[in-house]
Amino acid sequence: MIKIYICSPYRADTPEGIQANERKAKRYCKIACKAGYIPIAPHLYFTRFLKDSKPDERELGMQIGIELLKECKELWACGDHISEGMRAELKVAIANQIPVRFFFNDTELEEKLKGGSER
Numbered sequence: 001m002i003k004i005y006i007c008s009p010y011r012a013d014t015p016e017g018i019q020a021n022e023r024k025a026k027r028y029c030k031i032a033c034k035a036g037y038i039p040i041a042p043h044l045y046f047t048r049f050l051k052d053s054k055p056d057e058r059e060l061g062m063q064i065g066i067e068l069l070k071e072c073k074e075l076w077a078c079g080d081h082i083s084e085g086m087r088a089e090l091k092v093a094i095a096n097q098i099p100v101r102f103f104f105n106d107t108e109l110e111e112k113l114k115g116g117s118e119r
Contacts, residue, residue: 004032005072005098006041007090009083010052027106028078035113040068043085066092074099078109 029039042065103109
């Protein structure tokens with residue numbers, strides 16, 4: 001199975017906005033799993049024990065996430081806008097020649113992945 005990095009917004013102006021972003025990221029991961037990929041979504045995992053609102057903990061989470069990104073075959077940028085964190089991840093992917101795919105919503109992601117992964 002191919003490891004892919006799920007890159008989507010986490011931060012938001014309200015707790016409800018963050019929850020909505022988490023739901024979207026979970027949906028992207030579920031779609032990827034069902035298509036035969038291993039999704040890596042650090043913003044869903046590290047935010048369970050590192051506070052995104054604390055700059056030093058956010059930076060640590062981003063650094064660890066970048067290391068995971070370097071082990072992935074592709075980065076999938078998901079959502080209708082590119083956040084600050086996503087921009088940093090995209091720069092690393094490009095610098096490391098990791099292919100980037102853009103998906104504007106979960107419906108588009110599902111449509112493009114029909115037929116499974118490219119094992």
